[in-house]
Amino acid sequence: MVTDVTEVLCELxxxxxxxxxxxxxxxxxxxxxxxxxxxxxxLNIILEQC
Structure with a gap:
């Protein structure tokens, strides 16, 4: 999950x-x-809370 999120943030x-x-x-x-x-x-973003 963290890897996927970091890839998207870098793309942005x-x-x-x-x-x-x-x-x-x-x-x-x-x-x-x-x-x-x-x-x-x-920017402080809570991306996932399960």
Missing amino acids: ELTIKKVKVSTTPDGKVMDLFFITDTRLDI
Whole structure:
């Protein structure tokens, strides 16, 4: 999943600054991507929460 997302973000010419992957005590997974666009504005996007 993370690899697929990073490929799409790169195709969109977004820069990935950091990725945090965590699991909650109840077993849910959350992927948090810190990315910048061409204006260098930081975008915080939670792409998946299962």
